[in-house]
Amino acid sequence: MSDFSSLGLSDWLIQQCKQMGISKPTPIQVNCVPPILEGRDCMGCAKTGSGKTAAFVLPVLQKLSEDPYGIFCLVLTPTRELAYQIAEQFRVLGKPMGLRDCIIVGGMDMIKQALELSKKPHIVVATPGRLADHIRSSNTFSMKKIQFLILDEADRLLEQGCADFTKDLEVILGAVPAKRQTLLFSATLTDTLQELKGIAMNKPFFWESKSEVRTVEELDQRFILTPEKVKDAYLVHLIQKFQDEHDDWSIMIFTSTCKNCQILTMMLQKFHFPTIALHSMMKQKQRFANLSMFKSSVYKILIATDVASRGLDIPTVQVVINHNTPGLPKTYIHRVGRTARAGRHGVSITMVTQYDIHLVHSIEENTQTKLKEYPVEEKEVLKILTQVNVTRRECEIQLESTDFDEKKEINKRKQIILEGKDPDVEAKRKAELEKLRGEKKKFKDRIQETIQNKQFGMQKKKLMKQKHAQKKKAEKP
Numbered sequence: 001m002s003d004f005s006s007l008g009l010s011d012w013l014i015q016q017c018k019q020m021g022i023s024k025p026t027p028i029q030v031n032c033v034p035p036i037l038e039g040r041d042c043m044g045c046a047k048t049g050s051g052k053t054a055a056f057v058l059p060v061l062q063k064l065s066e067d068p069y070g071i072f073c074l075v076l077t078p079t080r081e082l083a084y085q086i087a088e089q090f091r092v093l094g095k096p097m098g099l100r101d102c103i104i105v106g107g108m109d110m111i112k113q114a115l116e117l118s119k120k121p122h123i124v125v126a127t128p129g130r131l132a133d134h135i136r137s138s139n140t141f142s143m144k145k146i147q148f149l150i151l152d153e154a155d156r157l158l159e160q161g162c163a164d165f166t167k168d169l170e171v172i173l174g175a176v177p178a179k180r181q182t183l184l185f186s187a188t189l190t191d192t193l194q195e196l197k198g199i200a201m202n203k204p205f206f207w208e209s210k211s212e213v214r215t216v217e218e219l220d221q222r223f224i225l226t227p228e229k230v231k232d233a234y235l236v237h238l239i240q241k242f243q244d245e246h247d248d249w250s251i252m253i254f255t256s257t258c259k260n261c262q263i264l265t266m267m268l269q270k271f272h273f274p275t276i277a278l279h280s281m282m283k284q285k286q287r288f289a290n291l292s293m294f295k296s297s298v299y300k301i302l303i304a305t306d307v308a309s310r311g312l313d314i315p316t317v318q319v320v321i322n323h324n325t326p327g328l329p330k331t332y333i334h335r336v337g338r339t340a341r342a343g344r345h346g347v348s349i350t351m352v353t354q355y356d357i358h359l360v361h362s363i364e365e366n367t368q369t370k371l372k373e374y375p376v377e378e379k380e381v382l383k384i385l386t387q388v389n390v391t392r393r394e395c396e397i398q399l400e401s402t403d404f405d406e407k408k409e410i411n412k413r414k415q416i417i418l419e420g421k422d423p424d425v426e427a428k429r430k431a432e433l434e435k436l437r438g439e440k441k442k443f444k445d446r447i448q449e450t451i452q453n454k455q456f457g458m459q460k461k462k463l464m465k466q467k468h469a470q471k472k473k474a475e476k477p
């Protein structure tokens, strides 16, 4: 395998890598660093935890050290926590050259940020929404001279959904020069390849790690089939088991909504598990504080929504639990990729209800892996079932007495107003849509139930037949 010097990197950078415990480049680094140094646009797709960040940080720092000025490079990323993580990599690796960086994310002081931007930092790491706000409202900085535009988790940035970045991206793309190097990275680039080519226009060099399986070998992927009502008892049982069997352990639990994230956190805290939450309804400062307490193992369990599913690099995470089966294989890949990083081993356990079986099939098909059942002593789970469900109910009531839902509603209305729409009209439209969706879901559930009952009936018939045949055989003299 090549070493860093054969990739064309300077000695000072190689020394910095060594200090970080990085001595040999990973395949994405071997393949992407040289074309980036040659000046080419680049699209890099490799599995989670395979060193994609250093694959763009290293060549950018090398180029910056040859001709240092600000603002030299803009990195966009979908989440605020990830922006801080990327900036830290730049800062550590770029220390000898006195690198100046600036982080522009929502939830933090905008005036301070504007001041920092006006000081021409070498590197700006940003989430699209807040950076677009600065571009719209300020003329104290310019990005007309940037040499590098980097989209980390590029497919997510282009995805249209609940957090839609497309409008902000348009503003940003209008503020950066057309003549630039564009670098796009993700573990799941392939679905959005065509759209991405529109951003990296300069005949991009495309590299993808050659492997049919889209998750890492070191990851043991499991599932637990459970009725919805027993999920939490399984969760408590699993955590108790990890706590009993391991001295040094750390778990990330993913859930689908902020409310459930909050309730599960309260519930696990009532069972005295060292648990902390991360979701978008929390104040940004609290989000950073919680993540840092989890990173430093003050808390061993982090319950998060998908705001934490991409990019976060926390080497101590040994287990990822999906409290809900992710609806998209892509989401599954990123969530479980929070463990088994950089060659370490890890386990993922996905809770699957009877209605989610089709989701597991599509995850298996997409990742080219079979999930294995996680063995659980059901008797032990049943023993704690009532206690867990009562505790959960208590937490739900406790949360209802706070202004959690109200806050959520206010945040939503604020967002709608910012988008230039009328919140009341939108609410009416949403209610109608939800009604339609509810009817559709009921219909779908009924079909699913009929199919499952049919399958179950057929299996039962088959078993009866087998038993009958065995009985007949046994009766024969």
Ligand SMILES: Nc1ncnc2c1ncn2[C@@H]1O[C@H](COP(=O)(O)OP(=O)(O)OP(=O)(O)O)[C@@H](O)[C@H]1O
Pocket: 021, 022, 023, 024, 025, 026, 029, 046, 047, 048, 049, 050, 051, 052, 053, 054, 186, 187, 310, 311, 312, 313, 315, 337, 341, 342
């Ligand atoms: N050449 C290397 N040798 C050993 N470790 C490395 C190397 N390059 C990077 N690392 C380490 O590997 C870990 C994962 O790297 P990184 O966060 O860049 O992964 P990623 O590919 O971006 O993952 P994700 O898709 O989840 O964002 C980090 O802790 C990083 O310091």
